[in-house]
Amino acid sequence: MTDDLRELSGRVSIVGVGDTDYSADWRASRANDPEWTGRDSNGLALLAFERALKDGGLTRKDIDGLAFAVGPTPTETMVDVLGIKPAYVEKGWLYSMMRNAVHAIDEGKANTVALVYGYAQKSMGVEYGGTDIQQGTLSYYYYHPWGWSSQAAHWAMTFQYYSKKYGYTEKDLAAVPVQIRKHAMLNENAVMRTPLTVDDYLASRYIVRPLHVFDLCLVNDGGVCLILRKTNQSRDMPHAPVKIAGWGEYHGRKDKWQNMVEQSLQPYLKISGGQAFSMAAMTHRDIQHLQPYDHGSFIVPLQIEGFGFAKPGEGLAFCQDGRIGLGGELPVNTSGGMLSESYMQGWNQMAEAVRQLRHEAGARQVEGIETSMFCFCSSTGADTFIYQRG
């Protein structure tokens, strides 16, 4: 932690948020509605962008910075699609782009930066396991000869180890997707809103045993946009600014088994979370709302442990009895996360953090909160952000 980062804490805020119609799009695509043509990744990004502009009371002319993750779309195409002429552009990965955008705004390279995501992954038939995967993360394709592949299998191995070490069962894990589904039922834009009980969970099919279908995130189409500008220029805007108070990042070795399985991701999470707490001058006791990455249910308790909310081995116990629900000690993934709202690779979870801190989350609002923490947690690392109502 450098003093420079400490000084950047809170200097930039999220002032606009937009997303797409996850639920309606999902239903229309499933119903084979002939009227519904859907949108491609660019179209989803555009819709989210226009909604974020409107939300922030901004026009295209206000946007002089762009950071985007929209499939293979090149920069020239993206700026045309969005109809903007940004001076600052980055194409890449949300979490480094958000940090970089804060630096860029602070250094005067841009005044107002739109972070834009769009991915028509369902329509494109994207798969997260199997022989078609031949590149990217090493563990996704290297073990094909042993018949091992998929995101699901990572968390199946990790949960199996943890459950035997600490004496948990599948029923204990059910508490996570069941609670997150309860939150999604309060969100009209969530894809999965039918009630889910522990019995439903236990009766459901395995994908990779010991994990059931409800332990794994959706694959759906959507887009998200977040607009950033200096906090001291965010006062007279339609909504309370949401300050980017802290962040941390840590990425481990390519041979992830030890960190992922034997150490339950704790080294990644402690370092990444610790950096974010330090930059924000907070501890876990200051965090009132947590948006842990949940492309697999089991990494929710691991993040709860990693950030200090529970002791090692007690993260899954912490997830029982509504403690991670609305009204509980630490409400988690209040819009339904990626298990039940929308799999936007974390972008929807950031959007929810903004809405919660603006106190605009309606039926699922956590009352009066001032802080929220988000983590992009994967099998190889963790990118953590702390947000604060401005």
Add this chain to the structure above:
Amino acid sequence: MAEKRPNRVLGPYHDDFWAYCREGELRLQKCGACGYISWPATDACFDCGARGDFSWEKFSGKGKIISWCTFEREYYRGVLPVPWDTILVKLNEGPIFLSNPKGFAYKDIEADMPVKLAFIDCEDNAGQFKLPVFERA
């Protein structure tokens, strides 16, 4: 009769690993700079990043199962049946090796069950090869 399997990753370093398997040996790359054992095969040490400075360390093939999972979804439709068992073996020397059980199945596995290396005859699009798997010790 060789078992059909999804394709291996082949090329520099990977080919060395499979050549040792053909001789009935499990050998992994030891970094000449820092001594770290990297697996899967790589051109740069996973720990210190040193490039191309490796010896191939021979492993005893003895270890214990630290985790396991079974595929019920057919990610390899037409190639492998389901349910499909996989195990995570911690070799006595330290490294962790993903593999398959030979002669036992999901319901037989307990945490820390001791296992030993075996090789089975397999085939992929690149031809026949010997696959390292584990049987009860």
